[in-house]
Amino acid sequence: MPQRQPPRRQSISVGRGARKRDEDSGTDVGEGADEWAQSKATVRPPDQLELTDAELKEEFTRILTANNPHAPQNIVRYSFKEGTYKLIGVVNQLAVHFSQVGNLIPKDSDEGRRQHYRDELAAGSQESAKVVISETEILEEEEEPKETEAETELGSQTDVPAAEAAAKATEEELMTPKQPKERKLTNQFNFSERASQTLNNPLRDRECQMEPPPRTNFSATANQWEIYDAYVEELKKQEKTKEKEKAKTPVAKKMGKMTMRKMTSMESQSDDITKVTQAAKIVERMVNQNTYDDVAQDFKYYEDAADEYRDVEGTLLPLWKFQNDKAKRLAVTALCWNPKYNDLFAVGHGSYDFMKQSRGMLLLYSLKNPSFPEYIFSSESGIMCLDMHVDHPYLVVVGHYDGNVAIYNLKKPQSQPSFRSSAKSGKHTDPVWQSELVHTDVIKLKAEGNTTDGLNGLQLHTVGCGTAFDFHKEIDYMFLVGTEEGKIYKCSKSYSSKFLDTYDAHNMAVDAVSWNPYHAKVFMSCSSDWTVKIWDHTIKTPMFIYDLNSAVGDVAWAPYSSTVFAAVTTDGKTHVFDLSINKYEAICSQPVVAKKKNKITHVQFNPIHPIIIVGDDRGHVICLKLSPNLRKMPKEKKGQEVQKGPAVEIAKLDKLLNLVREVKTKT
Amino acid sequence: MLGLGLPQRPPLVEETLKRIQSHKGVIGTMVVNAEGIPIRTTLDNSTTVQYAGLLHQLTMKARSTVRDIDPQNDLTFLRIRSKKHEIMVAPDKEYLLIVIQNPCE
Numbered sequence: 088m089p090q091r092q093p094p095r096r097q098s099i100s101v102g103r104g105a106r107k108r109d110e111d112s113g114t115d116v117g118e119g120a121d122e123w124a125q126s127k128a129t130v131r132p133p134d135q136l137e138l139t140d141a142e143l144k145e146e147f148t149r150i151l152t153a154n155n156p157h158a159p160q161n162i163v164r165y166s167f168k169e170g171t172y173k174l175i176g177v178v179n180q181l182a183v184h185f186s187q188v189g190n191l192i193p194k195d196s197d198e199g200r201r202q203h204y205r206d207e208l209a210a211g212s213q214e215s216a217k218v219v220i221s222e223t224e225i226l227e228e229e230e231e232p233k234e235t236e237a238e239t240e241l242g243s244q245t246d247v248p249a250a251e252a253a254a255k256a257t258e259e260e261l262m263t264p265k266q267p268k269e270r271k272l273t274n275q276f277n278f279s280e281r282a283s284q285t286l287n288n289p290l291r292d293r294e295c296q297m298e299p300p301p302r303t304n305f306s307a308t309a310n311q312w313e314i315y316d317a318y319v320e321e322l323k324k325q326e327k328t329k330e331k332e333k334a335k336t337p338v339a340k341k342m343g344k345m346t347m348r349k350m351t352s353m354e355s356q357s358d359d360i361t362k363v364t365q366a367a368k369i370v371e372r373m374v375n376q377n378t379y380d381d382v383a384q385d386f387k388y389y390e391d392a393a394d395e396y397r398d399v400e401g402t403l404l405p406l407w408k409f410q411n412d413k414a415k416r417l418a419v420t421a422l423c424w425n426p427k428y429n430d431l432f433a434v435g436h437g438s439y440d441f442m443k444q445s446r447g448m449l450l451l452y453s454l455k456n457p458s459f460p461e462y463i464f465s466s467e468s469g470i471m472c473l474d475m476h477v478d479h480p481y482l483v484v485v486g487h488y489d490g491n492v493a494i495y496n497l498k499k500p501q502s503q504p505s506f507r508s509s510a511k512s513g514k515h516t517d518p519v520w521q522s523e524l525v526h527t528d529v530i531k532l533k534a535e536g537n538t539t540d541g542l543n544g545l546q547l548h549t550v551g552c553g554t555a556f557d558f559h560k561e562i563d564y565m566f567l568v569g570t571e572e573g574k575i576y577k578c579s580k581s582y583s584s585k586f587l588d589t590y591d592a593h594n595m596a597v598d599a600v601s602w603n604p605y606h607a608k609v610f611m612s613c614s615s616d617w618t619v620k621i622w623d624h625t626i627k628t629p630m631f632i633y634d635l636n637s638a639v640g641d642v643a644w645a646p647y648s649s650t651v652f653a654a655v656t657t658d659g660k661t662h663v664f665d666l667s668i669n670k671y672e673a674i675c676s677q678p679v680v681a682k683k684k685n686k687i688t689h690v691q692f693n694p695i696h697p698i699i700i701v702g703d704d705r706g707h708v709i710c711l712k713l714s715p716n717l718r719k720m721p722k723e724k725k726g727q728e729v730q731k732g733p734a735v736e737i738a739k740l741d742k743l744l745n746l747v748r749e750v751k752t753k754t
Numbered sequence: 755m756l757g758l759g760l761p762q763r764p765p766l767v768e769e770t771l772k773r774i775q776s777h778k779g780v781i782g783t784m785v786v787n788a789e790g791i792p793i794r795t796t797l798d799n800s801t802t803v804q805y806a807g808l809l810h811q812l813t814m815k816a817r818s819t820v821r822d823i824d825p826q827n828d829l830t831f832l833r834i835r836s837k838k839h840e841i842m843v844a845p846d847k848e849y850l851l852i853v854i855q856n857p858c859e
Contacts, residue, residue, distance in 0.1 A: 308818075310818060310821065310822060311821070311822055311825050312818075312821030312822060312825035314825075315821075315825035315826070316825075361767055362846060362847070362848055362849055363767060363771075363785055363846055363849045363851055364766075364767050364770075365844075365846055366844035366845065366846040366849060366850070366851040367767055367770045367771055367774070367844070367851055368770065369830065369831050369844040369851075370774060370783075370831070370842055370844045370851050370853050371770055371773065371774050371777075373831060373833065373842045373844070373853070374774055374777050374779075374780060374842065374853055374855055375777070377779065377840060377842075377855055377857035378777065378778050378779060378855075378857065380857060458773070458777070459770075459773055
């Protein structure tokens, strides 16, 4: 410090000068130092001002101010208002010595609080809350003694962190034991990845291909009826298995197998066409129906309107004509309606010419198919008579000219009869047969009457030969036999040797006898002596006699009325009588055959429909419809109920008979 | 009537078909199997094929209708009457018999 004295002197002496001197003195100090080192004597520089002593003693005051020495003192600004430059009075004297931009934020600010909140979530809420409170207190304490300089947040902040850090350290010590593990945040400075590669086995494809399963397209519909069909089939199968189980015997089994094999082989061999049989049948009928459409319509619906105008007479409307080439030359010897199927009838063909005898045929026709018979059977000998079983309508019994009786079973496909007998041996037939008509050979069986049921053939001693017979409808054992001589015998099955009664009926052979379907006592007979006679079996003389001018071939009662009957003659005429309307004359006499040469041989009424079939000796069968007049029911008086039924019919006939009896007794 | 159940022997079917063909007014007959393929016919090929295809479908439809209404019922035959002629179809289990007839002759 003593070293400085000399420079002071120098400076004071120089002080009179302006600031230049200060500056120089500043610089001079350095030089002064150098000079001191050299000597203590004052050395006058050559360019120093020469001052008087008075001037040297002049005092100059020096002031220490806070003004910024670098701040300009005469700032001028242009004033647009006045249009001149103006001097600014106050000049900012702020001098910034140091500034630094930091990244610290106050805890009280929003961002600070947010960061704390996040920390609180990780840590515990209470502790952080305490931290916040203590920190705010510290902040407040620190801020008070500070100088408030503008923009000194940063400055205060720099002072605070020191205290905060200390506080924080203590707080951290408090917090750590209660905090759960903090998530370690990976960052690009603090992150290490560890990876390892394992050995990957190479992949290999293994394939195996098979043949695809065979495919077929299957399509079906599932309708209600297909389901129904399936059920029905199942049911049938079950029933079959049941039957097989029931009829189990080893022999039967074998037989069954054999037949099954035969069946299957047959089916495979036979032509497919056979399966169309049913359809073909139906179609044939349809075709026929079309062709004979008008006839079918007539059959069903036509009622002769003209009958209203005719008093009592009726007509026969020809419908169908049945004929077959094979039976062309053969006469119709027998007609029979099937009891069950009303459209089916049987025609027996043979010959009435006793000198010329040839083969016979049995044809069954249906009204639905007039062009061709349903069944054809041929036999060696002519058929003379036939009948159908009532209960088993598929059985047809046929009597042949040579005395054989044959039974045909329509269910079986055989063309041969299933049963044959010769009348000589007197073989029996089914007891249920009602009226089995067997026309025996005149020549051969002279002695015998007719075969009947029972184990033993009934032999009747007849004077002549039987040509016709009929069983009583109700009284089982009683039957009538007509002979070639013209006599009629009433016989009983129980009395084989004797007749119950004899009637001298006709002069020539009796062609037909028939009991009345309703009246138990009345029967009718016809003969080649041109007459038809109606009898009461208790009275020896006939009730009614009709002369028809020609040999009567056949006579038949109508099934719907006890007083109506039809008779056919060899001159081709058909006569229909109704006793309740006209006792003496026919209500219809009509030629029905085309040629007059044709002789009508048989007539039959249909049990249901109002038609009759007439057979002639040329092998033709004609179907005729009865007009309404012929089917008249007796008119009841108004107010009374129309009574129907067998009782009425019987009563009707009784009335007539009584009339006749009265007449007879009178005469 | 057919309930008597008498099965005809094979030759009789042929005879029946011949009879039908020779019947008055019949133009043609044909037998078609279950798939609609004609087996037997008396008409020319193109006509037959046409008839067979169309009528087969129609018959199936008709049968389906009948059976849907009542499964116990079944179609017996089908008649189509037109101005010129009448077509009659009789279906069977496996076959179809078609007859074309002119009924007015």
